[in-house]
Amino acid sequence: MAVMTKAQAKKFNEMTDKMIDVLNFLKSNKVIDDSEHRSILLKGFSKLVDLLQEKKVINAKDAKAAMNGGFDSLLVSLS
C-alpha cells in the first residue's frame, strides 16, 4: 500500500539518518500512532517492518525484502 509519493520516498532516501523522520511521517499520516512510534524507536527497524506487515501496509514479500535491504527497500514498498 502506497503511503507516500515517489518524491517523498526519494527525499527520505537522501537523508543520511532516516529513522525518526520516517516514523514522524508515518505518524502524521496516521499509519502508526504515538505509542507505536515510541515502541519502534526503542526496539529498532525490524519492529517497524513487523508492525507495517501486521497492519497490512506491506505484504510478506515486501517485509522480507525490507529485512534484507533496510530503508532502501522499505521506502520503495511504501511509495
Added chain:
Amino acid sequence: MNGWAGQRLRVDLTTGEITKEPLSFEYRKKWIGGRGFNSEVIYNEVPPSLDPYDPKARVCFGVGPMSGSAAPSTGRVTVTAKSPLTGGFGDANMGGHWGAEVKYAGYDQIIVQGRAKKPVYIWIDDDKVELRDAGHLWGKFPREADQMIKEELGDEDIHIMMIGPAGENMVRFACTFNDVWRAAGRTGTGGVLGSKNLKAIATRGSGTVKVADPKKLMDVCNRLRQAFKNDPMKMGLYEFGSLCLINVANRDGWFPWKNFQGGAHPDANNLSGETHAATVLKHREGCYACPICCGRFTQIKDGKYAGEEFGGPEYEHAVPTGPRVGIIDDANDIWHNCCLTNDYGMDAIECGGTIAAAMEWYQRGLITTKDTGGLELEWGNAEVVATLIEQIGQRKGFGNILAEGADRASDKLGLGDEGHYYTITTRGMTLPGDDPRGLGFGYGLSFSVGTRGGCDHLRSLCCLELSGALYPGLNTRLLGDESACKPVTVNSKPYMVYYEENQKATTDCLNVCCFTTHWSYAVLTPDQVEYLNAVTGLDFTEEDFQEVGERIYNLERAYWNRCMSGSREDTVPERFLKEPMPQGVDYQTNVGVTFPLNDMLSQYYRYRDWDSKSGFPSERKLKQLGLDYVAKDLAPLRSKYVSETEKKKKKYYV
C-alpha cells in the same frame, strides 16, 4: 523473592551505623538493578554542589537481578559516585567474582557514606556486617592487602573490593578493584573511597539466587552458550584478550599514537594480542560465569622487569601507557607501566592520557623542565613515564599536579586554551585510546554526549560499527541501514547511538558484561529480556527493558544539567574536528579524515527529545519516563543555562 535479594546495605562510616533497607517491587521494576539503582541514589542523595570528597557524598556498589545466576557473564558490579575528576556524574564497572558474592550475602546494592576517623575496611559475612581496622593495610598494593585480609579472616575463598595507594592519596582518577586485578577504572571512585578512609569491602556470601523458572533459564543459557561457540568476537577475545584490537586499530587508523597526533604506526604489532600471547601470557582468566575468558595474566620473561607479574593488560591498559605516550619499541616497558597502574590503583586511560597531554605541552614549549621537576618529557621516554606513574600514585613532585587529571593540571599550570587543546577530554575525562576519525563517527558522537564524560567501550562504544561487519544483516535489522557498519560515515549514526546507549544502560542494570551483549552479538536484547524474565518471573517486554535504559540515561544527563553542563559541553577535543588524520602506515584506511560532529548532534537530540538550545531533556520526555521530579528540578535551570552559554565558554569540568 526471585532474582533480587530485595534489600540494600547502607554503611555510614561517620556514625558506624549499618542499616538494611528493603527495595520495593515498584522500585526494582523501575530501575532493575546495578547502574539503575546507583544512578537513582546519586541523583537523589548527592547534591550537584557537593564536593565529591565531602563526607556526605555517597559511593554505591550495585549488582543486578541476574548477578550470581547461571546466565553468561553476570559477575559485574557498577560503582557510582559524584566524580572527583569531572565534578559530575561518575560511574565505572568491573568484572571478577565480588558482585556474585555480594548477591550471595543477600544484597542488591551497598551504599557507603560518611568518613571514618581512621582507615577501616568493611567485613560482610552474610547478615553480619562490621567495620574493622585497616591501619596496617593503608599504603599496601591490592595484591598484598588482599592476601593480608584473607589471612586475617581465615578464608581464602572470600572476595574483596579494594583501593590502592592512589585511592588513599585521593588521586582524582584512582579506581576500585576486586579480586585484585578487576578494575572499575573510570571517573575516580577510588579517590572517593580514600576520602572516606575506606580501604576495602571483604565479602562472604552463603546464600543463593532464587530463580523463578530454572528450566527456562537453563534452556536460554544453553542456547546462548551454543551461539557463543562460533562467535567471531568471542574467539578473538579468548585467544588474545582485548589486545586483539591492536592490529585492527592500526589498520583502521584509530591507534592513538603520541596523544592522537597519529592514528597508526608500523611497529604496532609489538604490543598486539598475538605478540603478547606468544611472549608473556602466563594464563587466561575468566570472570564469574563467563563463556569468553578474555582476562590475561602476564609474566615478563626478560629484560630489567623480568619476573614481574600482573593481571592484564587490556587494550585500554596498554595503549595509554604505551603508544599514547610514544612507547612502542620494547613492549616490556608497556607491560611494566600496566603493572604500575594496577599496583597504585589508577585508571590507566586517565593516567596515560594525562601524561600524554603533559608530553605534548612539553613538545610545544608550554612547559619546561622547570615545571616538571627536571623530568624531560620526551615522547617514548619509558623511564620518565614509569617515574611519573609512581609520582602520580604517591602524589609527589610533578605527579602531584598530574594527579588532578589533564584538564585540572592544565589549569594549575596556567596553560589557558592552548593547554586544553592538547587535553584529549570531554567533560573533564580523558577519552580512551580510540580515535573517532577511525574507529567511528558513532563512537565520536557518543563521546560528546556521554553521561560520565569521555567514555569507553564499557559504556558508549557503538559496537554496531566496530563489529557490525562481522555480523552481516545486523545493522539492517536494528537500524534499517547496513552501511552504518562502516565506521567513517555519518549514516544512521544518531539513531545508532541512541539505541546503543539505551541498550548498554539496561545491560549495566543486569550487570552483565557487554562483551557478551552487543560487543559479540551472540546475545541480543530479546535474549536478555528472556533470561531476565526467567530469573525474576516478571513479564518485561523488550520495550519496557529499553525504556529503563532511556530513563537512566536521561536521569544521568539531568545530573549534569544540574551542574550547568549541557549543549555547550557536548563536543569532542578540537584535534578530531580540525586536524585531518595523517598517514601512519601505507595500508591505513582513513587518511585525511576529520570528525563531523555537527552533522550528527542535532539529529541525535531529536531522538532523545532534548532541547536544541540547552541540551536539557524536555519536560515531556522526563514525564514520559516517570521522572516528573527531575522535570521540576530542571525547570528553573533551562533558561539560566542558555543565557549563561551566551556569555561563558564551555566548562572543561564542573
